[in-house]
Amino acid sequence: MKERSTSVRAADPLSSWAEGPAKSAIVQFVQSVTEKGGKDYVPPEERIATFDNDGTLWVEYPLYTQFLFAFDRVKELVPKHPEWKTKQPFKALLEGDMKSVGASGLKGLLEIALTAHAGVTATEYAEEAGKWLRTTRHEKFKRPYVECIYQPQLELLAYLRAHEFKTFIVSGGGMAFMRPITEEVYGLPPWQVVGSSVVSEFQIKDGKADLVRSEKISFFDDKAAKPVGIYDHIGRRPILAFGNSDGDMQMIEYTTGAEGRRLGLFLHHTDGVREFAYDRKSYVGTLDKALGQAEAKGWIIVDMKNDWKRVFAFEGME
């Protein structure tokens, strides 16, 4: 273990990060909080780092992955739910009218996502989500979603852990959707994955005990709810937080709004060639207010195009 981390360090643990202000800010921050006797030293048990998932660790464009999972489920289940053929926004979805689906807004999208898996057990849901993420391909990258993960962020997670940080996801996405693959893909066991959840009910059926998922949200982990999710699930304030949208702003404010050295970062999607370019006016991953306040607040804007030498592990492998 020790030997490996030494050899990784020799080879630059952040090799997909270009030299520049973002990489420097990260490396300097980690050095300062881990330097024993230094004025910014933070003991290992308090080295908490939180990462948003959609658009920060994995691709979220042109639409949050979890909605695409729900769309496929609705199409699969329609023989059992003929009422969907005449009910919006299901009707539009089944007719392939994505413009109307989009026009139904977050409310419509959530209705589809929540309805699609209502009544499913926790065990079945985990199996389905894991299988879908391993086998369904992103329309632009033609790779399974489990590969549409940002390589520089995997390096950053490993770099932080090598410096005794505890790393967590704090996402607006469903915990149960992400968890079947987070250990394999990010090295994060399910209890280090915080996100949205639905009301579920304990049930024993034919001697088998399980949770049954309902169509009601119990926690929507976005914006001002992200610090709440951190408080309830992690119980310790992060010293580093990384997001990519205005939905992550309160998480970053919670992280940086306390004494001691802190680091807040936003990934700015500026690379329309290797990935996608979007920010202030985008429907997914809107980055507007945070972009405006970053300089005054000392938050680091990571420019995908210039700060990342490589976006995906599969780049150049085609």
Added chain:
Amino acid sequence: MKERSTSVRAADPLSSWAEGPAKSAIVQFVQSVTEKGGKDYVPPEERIATFDNDGTLWVEYPLYTQFLFAFDRVKELVPKHPEWKTKQPFKALLEGDMKSVGASGLKGLLEIALTAHAGVTATEYAEEAGKWLRTTRHEKFKRPYVECIYQPQLELLAYLRAHEFKTFIVSGGGMAFMRPITEEVYGLPPWQVVGSSVVSEFQIKDGKADLVRSEKISFFDDKAAKPVGIYDHIGRRPILAFGNSDGDMQMIEYTTGAEGRRLGLFLHHTDGVREFAYDRKSYVGTLDKALGQAEAKGWIIVDMKNDWKRVFAFEGME
């Protein structure tokens, strides 16, 4: 690390446990799920063990510790809240009429506990709870609450971790109340402590960001809610669960109600001399239904008087 665990094993890692059926069941279970190539083998990442806290890891008698913490807070705050002097159940509490406080039931006790710390920040609450638990003494044992912890359970937690289990608390008590001391006392970081919570709100005041706690419960982690808490916070089904009351029954059913080798245990408070003797008719830690079903379900009843050679670390030190 390796050397230490070997020397601990040589000295019996469960030295406060008397030889008998409970200890044998634990040791055999751990051997069977950790034996590589064995039919009951469970990989380390799935070795999840959950423990109730009140009455399972620490003393809960004659009243759940968290209520005593709230009582002290109410007495301290009454100059700022003269209305409590005439409002039940606060009036009874302030007059020392504990019989009437008890008669107000769980509803009355919760009202006191929730009101006592409403409007307090997460940071202040953690400081107060930690200080209170370190300095307030139990009326029978004359020791601070952080010492009124069952020594055999500390050994069991360490034994499980030495066998690559991940250990968690899943308590009806408030997460925020326990977390300030769980790392020091049980070796459990806050994200491995699941419990009840209140609605909290993110707030930035004078440039400082924090959560502010309300008087509204957001999650009451008892009975059928315990499997829900496990699903939402841990995200993986335990293979071992340890409780002491009917409030833990669904957690044990969730644990044992699936394929593979599983172990469910209940601590039976049978020792009126070293601790307290209570079960079916007790107001705190009622153990009735589970006691009746244990044999048929294969759950292990741990008899405090006979199965534990020592209850507290301080025993014999007076």
